[in-house]
Amino acid sequence: MRQRTVIPFGPQHPVFPEPLQLKLHLEEERVIEAIPVLGYVHRGLEKLAEQKDFVQNVFLIERLCGICSFMHALCYCQGIESLIGLQVPDRARFLRTIWAELARLHSHHLWLGLLADALGFESLFMQVFRNREIIMDVIEATTGGRMIFCSCLIGGVRRDIPNDLLKETIARLDQAEKLLDQIAPVILAEYTVKERTANLGIVTKEQARKLGAVGPVARASGIAMDMRTLGYAAYGDLDFAPIVEEAGDCYARIVVRVKEMYQSFDLIKQAAKRMPKGEHALPIKRLLPDGETVVRVEQPRGELMYYIRANGSKKLERVRVRTPTYANIPPLLHMLTGAQLANVAAVAVLSIDPCISCVER
Amino acid sequence: MNPLFWSWSAVTIATVLGGFLLGGFLTGIDRKLTARMQNRVGPPIVQPFFDVIKLWGKERVMVNPMQLLYANTYLFFSVASLVLLILGWDLLMILFISAFASVALVLGGYSVESPYARIASQREIIQIAAAEPVLVLAMVGMFLVTGDFTAAAIPEHPRPLLVDLPLVFVALLIAIGIKLRKSPFDVSTSAHHAHQELVRGIYTEFAGPTLAVLEVGHWFEMIFFLVFLGLFWAPDWRIAGLLLTSTFILELLVDNISARYTWSWLLKVAWVGGMGLAAVNVAWLYL
Amino acid sequence: MRELEAIEIGVDQLLGEAHLLAQDGWRLVTITCARSEDGCEVIYHFDKDLKLKHLRLQLALEQEVPSIMPIFFPAYLAENEAMNLYGLRVTGLNIDYGGRLFTTAEAPRHPMARPAGARGEE
Amino acid sequence: MLEMLGNVIKNTLATPATRRFPAVQREPFPGTRGHIRMDSDCCIFCKRCEIHCPPDAIVVDRQDRTWILDPNRCIVCGKCVEVCPKDCITMFPHHRAVTRVRIREIRGEDDGRGRRLEPMATKEE
Incomplete structure (x- = not known):
């Protein structure tokens, strides 16, 4: 019988920005079994959302992740908005x-x-973060916050982007896109990166379906599932198609995300070009939500689902959040089994892009 | 007391002081240059000294008392190998002593319960196995050229070693990349930043003054290998200096343009590439 | 009041319905558990080609429900969560966190198990 | 390996993108939500900010004529700025350092003709 080591991977580990613990059972450096240990950042936000009124909830919900x-x-x-029957401008x-x-x-x-x-x-890490800073600056200039935008509101948005600021934003994004042009070939073609990620943590199309993968994980396995094609917000008016790769390995997930970055630049430019004039918010006075609904949007990590039940009062009866990482944990465990320890970081963290505060809420 | 003793003592003290200062400054330059290559401002050049002083002032926390012994052994043998190299002793023995330093580090990693440190120690052994044969072959090559195993014989040789041993020099670049813990060869631990897979590898469970000892030990190790490379143009120290500077910058550049690789790849590169090059060169000298 | 277009089923129909959906290529999105005054409501959300289908289950308090994990593997997280937070009784789980998916042993047993609006168990 | 080389060389020659942070600081953008401040001169203690505040960071007492903000709870969402009928809460773009003290605004009694009998005071407790 070979010696088994159990490595507590996390909850504090330099590669995890968030506290997930994976109990990795190793034989030499090969992972035999991975067991996630959750609950480090469980805050009971779903229950708290029942205590606050539905307008305050927007600010609470934003701090979910x-x-x-x-x-x-x-x-x-x-x-x-769908519960109170409101059409956003x-x-x-x-x-x-x-x-x-x-x-x-x-x-x-x-x-x-x-x-x-x-x-x-x-x-490369430093280069990427330098670029990200440009995006963060744009976000701060347009919304007033770097991480928490606080810009969405029931009935519209809280502040408008004036046209001159919009122009400036597009110019800055062009700069960021140019810088990304320098980096994207490195991540896509660099020998060491490619060698370490190709043929790693393969999830086939069939497995991805069975394990319920969503977002880039599913798209890298050849499933063209993108909630943006539902046409919410302005996506129905813009031209885009889900980015799909067939290989299903870690490298394919990198390709999907890098292509999505370019797609995002493109979508922002399209939206800026077709930006209609008019109001940016509607008043919601004396309108109260009633009934139940399921809404879905495409997060960076995949499909996000909300189940909301209201009873015609200010307080909601139930808010259920299903975040993409929640759905991507089973595929993650599948990828980890049989992986080398050296690849756990690359496979585990990066290919599903876990967001633990989302999972535990 | 004979005069030889006094001159040796003087050289030893000068080496220890010089190695400490030079090692710290080189590490500082390393960090500054790395920062500039990454479009950052970077720390001041003397930051490594600040770091060591700060670490020295911290509370001494040890997982077990053996850690201190191993850390000190590592420092002692790193210093000793550099001193003996400057004194011009037998190269094989010097290599042996520097290997002692690495072994002390491995034992330090093994002496704690942390699985990260343990796996890193295994990898460090692989690193030693990858780098040492190249170094031995390099020394055999030096022997074949100069007819002597002592370091002192090299500067007296009429031609620079590089002329006879170009491939060995290239092989040594790989070995030194491993020894300096630079990407893509930083599998067991990394010189400046927390390692991702294994947290900080061998260094994981070292803290405070004990970690400071390891840091300083690494400075001496770095200087040792740079001086060893300098032997390739030994008679003229100016050209040797130029050679060292360019080697140093090359290592930094490679560090910044590549990702870390797995240990199996490291073995392949060091044995097939490094030893292959060195062996071809040595065989060519035989013929 | 806009109700969700959900198919009301009984506990004994659950596994059969789930089987049919699995054969038809539906994907389990998640399981929602909500507590009412006199019992518990469990909604299973399924997706196929961006279309949704919901199965609604009305349970009395303390009533057991079989796990659909053998049919939809990803169900185990949501089922364990419902066990932890709502005190749902799920049987036949292969990966069972013992009702402690998120909370530790000394935390309240089912912190969200009170009806909506009321504060959770202290 | 060589894909990164051009980038590295370009960076070495260019001026760094970072700044020496505590010494050199970037000005925040004009719309940044940095921190809120209350000008108690115009506060009418209507409690609207207290009612709307999502994290319950503001406590207003009509009797004591105090307006207390707990900066540790405040999420700087700006809801109070929006709902204030007198516009006496203002958003400032600079961030305030983390603090545990509460900010208490007290106003003395009015003499009925718009003049205060006691001076207004901002206390940090």
Whole structure:
């Protein structure tokens, strides 16, 4: 019988920005079994959402997760809007799209930096974060916050992007895109990166279906599932197609995300070009949500689902959040089994881009 | 007391002081240059000294008392190998002593319960196995050229070693990349930043003054290998200096343009590439 | 009041319905558990080609429900969560955290098990 | 390996993108939500900010004529700025350092003709 080591991978580990613990049972350096230990950041937000009134909830829901906070607010607001039967003004729809794509951009940049760092590629990590800073600046200039946008509101958005600021934003994003042009070939073609990620943690199309993978994990396995094709916000008016790769390995997931970064730049430019004039928010006075609904949006990490039940009062009866990482944990465990310890960081963290505060809420 | 003793003592003291200062400054330059390559401002050049002073002032926390012994052994043998190299002793013995330093580090990693340190120690052994044969072959090559195993014989040789041993020099670049813990060869631990897979590898469970000892030991190890490379143009120290500077910058550049690789790849590169090059060169000298 | 278009089923129908959905290529999105005054409501959300289908289960308090993990493997996280937070009784789980998916042993047993609006168990 | 080389060389020659942080600081953008401040001169203690505040960071007492902000709870969302009928809460773009003290605004009694009998005071407790 070979010696088995149990490595407590996390909850504090340089590669994890968030506290997930994986109990890795190793034989030499090969992972035999991985067991996730959750609950380090469980805050009972779903219960808290029942205590606050539904407008205050927007601010609460946004703080469910740092990286994709805007997506949570967007999803929640869309749910409430459908319950009170409110049609958001056109300009608000386009502004929401721009912010959603900015959130995707900065999330994917973060992920790319962490990937580089996990591969021991310190200089690439620094380059990616330098680029991300440009995106963060754009976000701060347009919303007033760097991580928590606080810009989504039931009935529209909280602040408008004036046209001159929009122009400036596009110019800055062009600069960021140019810098990304320098880095993308490195991550896509660099020998060491490619050698370490190709043929790693393969999830076939069939397995991805069975394990319920969502987002880039599913798309890298050949499933063209992208909630943006539902046409929420302004996505119905913009031209794009889900990015799909067939290989299903770690490298394919990198390719999907890098391509999505370019896609986001493109979507923002499209939205800015077609930006309609008009109001950016509608008043919601004396309108109360009633009934139940399920809303879905595409987060940087995949499908986000909200189930909201209201009873015609200010307080909601039930808010259920299913975040993409929650759905991607079973595929992660599948990938980890049989992986080398050296690849756990690269495979585990980076290919599913875990967000633990989302999972535990 | 004979005069030889006094001159040796003087050289030893000068080496220890010089090695400490030079090692710290080189590490500082390393960090500054790395930062500039990454478009950052970077720390001041004397930051490594600040770091060591700060570590020295911390509370001494040890997982077990043996750690201190191993850390000190590592420092002692790193210093000793550098001193003996400067004194011009037998190269094989010097290599042996520097290997002692590495072994002390491995034992230090093994002496704690942390699985990270243990796995890193295993990898460090692989690193030693990858780098040492190249170094031995290099010394055999030096012997074949100068007819002597002592370091003192090299500067007296009429031609620079590089002329006779170009491939050995290239092989040594790989070995030194491993020894300096630079990407893509930083599998067991990394010189400046927390390692991702294994947290900080061998260094994981070292803290405070004990970690400071390891840091300083690494400075001496670095200087030792640079001086060893300098032997390749030994008669003229100016050209040797130029050679060392360019080697140093090359290592930094490679560190910044590549990701870390796995240990199996490291073995392949060191044995097939490094030893292959060195062996071809040595065989060519035989013929 | 806009109700969700959910198919109301009984506990004994659950596994059969789930089997049919699995054969038809549906993906389990998640399981929602909500507590009402007199019992517990469990909603299973499924997705196929961006279309949603919901199965709704009304349970009395303390009533057991079989796990659909053998059919939809990813169900185990949501089921363990419902066990932990709502005190749902799920039987036949292969990966069982013992009702402690998120909370530790000294934490309240089912922190969200009170009806909506009320504060959780102290 | 060589894909990164051009980038590295370019960086070495270029000026660094980072700044020496505590010494050199970037000005925040004009719309940044940095921190809120209350000008108690115009506060009418209507409690609207308290009611709307999502994290319950503001406590207003009509009797004591105090307005207390717990900066540790405040999420700087700006809801109070929006709902204030007198516009006496303002958002400032600079961030305030983390603090555990609460900020208490007290206003003395009015003499009925718009003049204060006691001077207004901001206390940090």
